Amino acid sequence: MSDESQLEARLEAQDEFEPPASFVEQANVTDEAIRERFEEEWPECWEAAAELLEWREGYDQVLDDSNPPFYEWFTGGELNASENCLDRHLADRGDEPAIEWVGEPPSEDNRTYTYAELHREVNEFAAALRDLGVEEDDVVTMYMPMIPELPVAMLACARIGAPHSVVFAGFSADALATRMESADSEYLVTANGYYRRGDPLDHFEKTRDGLDSVGHEVSDVVVVDRLGDDGFDHDRRENEHDYDALVADHEGAEVEPVARDAEDMLFLMYTSGTTGQPKGVKHTTGGYLSWVTWTSHAVLDVKPEDTYFCSADIGWITGHSYIVYGPLALGTTTMMYEGTPDYPDNDRLWEIVEDYDATQLYTAPTAIRAFMKWGEQYPEAHDLSSLRLLGTVGEPINPRAWKWYYKHVGNEECPVVDTWWQTETGGMMVTTLPGVDTMKPGSAGPPLPGVDARVVDAAGEEVNAGDAGYLTVQNPWPGMLRTLYQNDERFVQEYWAEYSDTDSDDSGDWVYFPEDGAKLDEDGYITVLGRVDDVLNVSGHRLGTMEIESAIVDVEGVAEAAVVGGDHEVKGEAVYAYVITEDGYDGGDDLRDRIVASVEDAIGPIARPESVVFTPELPKTRSGKIMRRLLEDIANGDDLGDTSTLRNPGVVDDIQAKVGGD
Ligand code: WT7
DSSP states (O other), X not given: OOHHHHSOHHHHHOOOBOOOHHHHHHOSOOOTTHHHHHXXXXXXXXXHHHTTSOOSBOOSEEEEOSSTTSOEEEETOEEOHHHHHTGGGHHHHTTSEXXXXXXXXXXXXXXXXXXXXXXXXXXXXXXXXXXXXXXXXXXXXXXXXXXXXXXXXXXXXXXXXXXXXXXXXXXXXXXXXXXXXXXXXXXEEEESEEEETTEEEEHHHHHHHHHHTOSSOOOEEEEEOOSGGGOOOOOOOTTEEEHHHHXXXXXXXXXXXXXXXXXXXXXXXXXXXXXXXXXXXXXXXXXXHHHHHHHHHHTSOOOTTOEEEEOSOTTSHHHIIIIIIHHHHTTOEEEEEOSOTTSXXXXXXXXXXXXXXXXXXXXXXXXXXXXXXXXXXXXXXXXXXXXXXXXXXXXXXXXXXXXXXXXXXXXXXXXXXXXXXXXXTXXXXXXXXXXXXXXXXXXXXXXXXXXXXXXXXXXXXXXXTTXXXXXXXXXXXXXXXXXXXXXXXXXXXXXXXTTSOTTOOOGGXXXXXXXXXXXXXXXXXXXXXXXXXXXXXXXXXXXXHHHHHHHHHTSTTEEEEEEEEEEETTTEEEEEEEEEEOTXXXXXXXXXXXXXXXXXXXXXXXXXOSEEEEOSOOOBBTTSOBOXXXXXXXXXXXXXXXXXXXXXXXXXXXXXXXXXXX
16 A cells, blocks of 8 residues: 555545644744744845854845846955854753764764863864865865765864865766866865665765866875775875874864955855856855754754754755755754665664654755655654754755655644755745745745745746746845856846846846746645756756766767656656767667766766667757757657657657657
8 A cells, every 4th residue: 555545535525725733832933923024124035144143244225126137245354164053052951962963884983072072173174274274265075975074174274264165075076176166265174985775885086086187286185084994095195184183283272263354255065057067155254154044953953952963965055055064053953864865774864863852854856755655554664743944945846745754753743844946046045934825735835034035927927826937036146156256247137137127227127047846725825836947956066067068978879868857756857868870870779878887977977867868850840959858758658749849759659659668
């Protein structure tokens, strides 16, 4: 019997849920009028976010919108992110856990870092980085798994005013090299490996491959020894330093946190766009930190005494905002888990929640769909009553998965927040406030207070309730990206050109376009439908079709390739590659293997095609554009409708036959 059919009829029929009274009673935000209040007081309303931080120098102006879309927030203010996440908690919370880290091997000696301990190690590593020559504004790259040294390195950089650029450890060597080059980054912090489903994995070899293809000189590399006796043998080069040795050399060192301008860069985060070149999203110290702190407080309901668990990887924006910066700025205990949720068994997450009495769980729909598939017996075998709030992020969640989460994980006692946002927005934008709003499974909810998100048609006019269109944000917000690294022009082009009068100096004429489709309902709730550009969302991971296509056409024997997303029960979307071979090459297993290997080398295993379909032609319009919609429909086995506008309608049957027989 599938879980689906076990969802009670009552739940199945219900499409609105009120926040549980027990939650509302203690919620951080309960003011029903908060949206009206913020609208009236905008932009000064965002002082409420800035007030959650400690400033070295007060700001003069909340928002400087004189040069849109290059907005500035809390101008004139000065602060340090590491001081906000550590030093200011020492007096009250010095002996309380800041990070609870759980390694993947169940036999692991898990580690607890109190605020005092984390503060100490961050200071020591900051001193070490300085000694290596890292100066304010130098970009330090991190290519690290989910180990505590990652947040330590991030906070150490923040302390000395060196922006970090974290590259997801699952990305390939090539991806690392591209990102280091793009950021002119001369320093790297990495690890010798980590555990995946029980096995030690050699991360250092991949790091070396990446380093060897960086075009400029990398001055120093710091390597964390995660694997100990399970480590792989590698000779160390002169510029490769052992993390533990560096920290030991700087034992007891204290580094005064550098006062950073509110608008100074806190970090860069690369993300995929429509072109093959990843975008370096720039986030700032004052606006970003205020945003993630306020949303952690208002949406995740984080309180200092909580044990808050977000299962994302810090290599993505979710981990930056809602494992590291938001939770630590609020002085709470944040959890980190190294491994996968199905090791050693499918109840690993529930075991962690039970063992640590986790109070919030923030995860992705793809994980929830996997939990559903595995069955409710796994959460039911554990006491999850410590949970007070559940959250999801990364992709649309179908109502059935929402209800399963609500019932089998939350026991119908925890509000579920479905939070829409992006790498670029820094933090949450559209979501219910858990202590205020009615929840509607499948719909993220209304925009946050102070956020003017609207669904518009192609002409930029607001759609009527019940209609679909494009999601836009019509006013700036503190957490917004400030630009794409060293590419202001692409920043304007990618996010603003679609719906703004780009000649105007009036902020009111500028509209941010996140490239998502959305539907509006009669209560102003927004259901995000997914990307309308050539970006895929595979298991909540963002991948550019162009990046995958260029990896495929690099393969000898491939003439042309088109990549689209097909529906996938657990991953949400899966990569479908349609490939035309060069004359003299067979579309056989050998070529397929080389294609898969090339994609893994260029991006990483997350981009591995689910299916590679060889075809003599791709469906094209008369003007020669590949009809991606059609390829998606074929992948999904959907009805194709009218194909008569194609230049080569005959090809469709051929491809369909191949996919069907795959
Ligand atoms: C894209 C952004 C937000 C951090 C993780 C992903 C999709 C995100 C939702 C949601 C529907 C969502 C959008 C967005 N997305 N959250 N709650 N409902 N779709 O960050 O890698 O920058 O991806 O993820 O399509 O544009 P990202």
